[in-house]
Amino acid sequence: NAGVTQTPKFRVLKTGQSMTLLCAQDMNHEYMYWYRQDPGMGLRLIHYSVGEGTTAKGEVPDGYNVSRLKKQNFLLGLESAAPSQTSVYFCASSTLRGSPYNEQFFGPGTRLTVL
Amino acid sequence: AQSVTQLGSHVSVSEGALVLLRCNYSSSVPPYLFWYVQYPNQGLQLLLKYTSAATLVKGINGFEAEFKKSETSFHLTKPSAHMSDAAEYFCAVSDQGFKTIFGAGTRLFVKA
Numbered sequence: 002n003a004g005v006t007q008t009p010k011f012r013v014l015k016t017g018q019s020m021t022l023l024c025a026q027d028m029n030h031e032y033m034y035w036y037r038q039d040p041g042m043g044l045r046l047i048h049y050s051v052g053e054g055t056t057a058k059g060e061v062p063d064g065y066n067v068s069r070l071k072k073q074n075f076l077l078g079l080e081s082a083a084p085s086q087t088s089v090y091f092c093a094s095s096t097l098r099g100s101p102y103n104e105q106f107f108g109p110g111t112r113l114t115v116l
Numbered sequence: 117a118q119s120v121t122q123l124g125s126h127v128s129v130s131e132g133a134l135v136l137l138r139c140n141y142s143s144s145v146p147p148y149l150f151w152y153v154q155y156p157n158q159g160l161q162l163l164l165k166y167t168s169a170a171t172l173v174k175g176i177n178g179f180e181a182e183f184k185k186s187e188t189s190f191h192l193t194k195p196s197a198h199m200s201d202a203a204e205y206f207c208a209v210s211d212q213g214f215k216t217i218f219g220a221g222t223r224l225f226v227k228a
Binding site: 005032036041042043044046049051091093095097101102103104105107108109110 | 125148150152157158159160161162165167206210213214215216218219220221
């Protein structure tokens with residue numbers, strides 16, 4: 002049981018390049034989230050998904066797109082990277098089955114630098 | 117709307133001293149409250165949660181938190197700090213749905 006995994010762990014991009022971050026969970030969770038973490042700002046929700054084939058915007062969605070074609074995977078795309086997207090990105094998943102508390106399980110993060 | 121405020125972006129204590137990390141929340145419905153810990157270069161992991169069963173909640177590694185409705189607070193404490201407690205701590209609130217709002221975090225430094 003690997004929990005939540007993220008690839009890659011590190012990436013350096015040039016302004017204007019594109020990339021996709023992959024998140025996978027093996028806990029059969031229905032909810033998945035992408036956050037970015039910046040110093041002094043905590044975690045800010047980028048996009049989230051309540052189930053396979055559905056996505057929704059979070060607090061800071063501009064410049065990002067997501068897809069959830071399979072229940073266990075949640076992809077975050079940057080079509081044209083900007084220096085303002087330099088951050089640490091975390092994926093998380095959760096379930097409300099059997100528990101209403103929405104404990105979120107986090108991946109180890111992806112550190113992205115945009116030059 | 118929900119919000120979380122963590123007082124103090126950095127807290128420094130000596131090893132063996134009391135740890136107190138402050139969190140105040142705002143919620144229009146009875147909240148679920150959480151503390152998560154993030155060790156360097158790792159993701160967040162749950163430390164403890166308040167689910168209305170008891171106002172004093174015990175978590176892992178000797179941490180506990182007390183829910184005080186009148187003060188809208190959920191402060192995290194540990195009687196005696198250990199070097200391994202050095203990490204960033206996040207308070208979070210959920211509205212009993214699938215979304216969670218995180219505070220800005222408090223980095224705990226432990227001095228030998």
